[in-house]
Amino acid sequence: MSDIEDKVRQFGWARLGVDDADPPFTYTIGLMSTHDHAELIVLGTRSEFGGAVLATLHERIAQGERFEEPGIHDGILKRGYRIEIRTVHPTQHMFYLGYAIGHVRERGLPELRAVQVVLPDRQGVLPGEPGCDPNWAARTPHLGVPVPQSEIDEFLEDYGDN
Numbered sequence: 001m002s003d004i005e006d007k008v009r010q011f012g013w014a015r016l017g018v019d020d021a022d023p024p025f026t027y028t029i030g031l032m033s034t035h036d037h038a039e040l041i042v043l044g045t046r047s048e049f050g051g052a053v054l055a056t057l058h059e060r061i062a063q064g065e066r067f068e069e070p071g072i073h074d075g076i077l078k079r080g081y082r083i084e085i086r087t088v089h090p091t092q093h094m095f096y097l098g099y100a101i102g103h104v105r106e107r108g109l110p111e112l113r114a115v116q117v118v119l120p121d122r123q124g125v126l127p128g129e130p131g132c133d134p135n136w137a138a139r140t141p142h143l144g145v146p147v148p149q150s151e152i153d154e155f156l157e158d159y160g161d162n
Contacts, residue, residue: 004029004099005106013058016099017047023139026050027114028058029100037061038068038113039100041088044139045119053077053117068115070144072126077119084118084126091147094155116143 007014008030017026027041040057042050056076057067067073067085076083093101093112104112118140120126127137 004103008034008103012062015047015051015054017051019046023141024050025096026054027097027100028054029103031058031061032100032104032109032113033107035061037066038115039097040067040117041096041114041143042117042119043141043143044136053083053119057117067117068113070115079124081120081124082126083120086116086118086142086144088114088116088143089146091152092143092145094152094161095147096143114143 004014004016012034013028013030015026015028018024023044024046025041025043026045026047028039031037031039040054042053045053053076060076061067070084070086072082072084074080074082088097090111093114097112097114100114101112104110118126121133121136123131123133125132127140
C-alpha cells in the first residue's frame with residue numbers, strides 16, 4: 001500500500017484498476033483524505049479509459065466541484081456525453097474498494113464514502129434510459145443496491161475482514 005500512499009501524498013489521489021474482473025473497474029483512493037470528497041468508482045471499462053475519466057473528475061474536484069449527490073452531469077466526457085453519479089451502498093465497499101477502505105482506516109477517517117460514476121454507451125445513452133445498449137447496461141451494475149447477507153458472509157469466509 002506504500003506505493004498508493006506515496007501517490008496520494010504526491011498527487012492528492014491514486015487510482016487502482018482491476019482489468020481482470022468481470023466487469024472491469026477502476027476506483028480512486030485518497031479523495032476523502034485530500035478533498036473531503038467521496039471516492040469514485042467506474043465499472044465496465046478498462047482502467048486506461050476509466051482512469052482518464054477519474055483524472056478529469058479529480059481535476060474538477062481539486063477546483064472545488066463536487067460529485068457526491070446522485071444525478072446527471074453534463075460536459076464531463078468528450079462529445080458532451082453525460083455521466084450519472086450514484087451512491088455506492090456500504091455493503092458494496094468490501095467487494096470493490098479494498099485499498100480505499102485501507103487508506104481510510106490508516107488515516108483514521110470516518111467510514112468510507114463512495115459514489116459510482118456511470119458512463120453512457122457509445123451513443124451517449126446511460127444505463128436505465130430507453131435505447132441504452134443492453135450489453136453496456138449489463139457491464140455497469142448498480143452499486144447502490146445492498147449486497148445480500150449470504151454473499152457478504154461468503155466473501156468474509158473466503159477473504160476475511162481485512
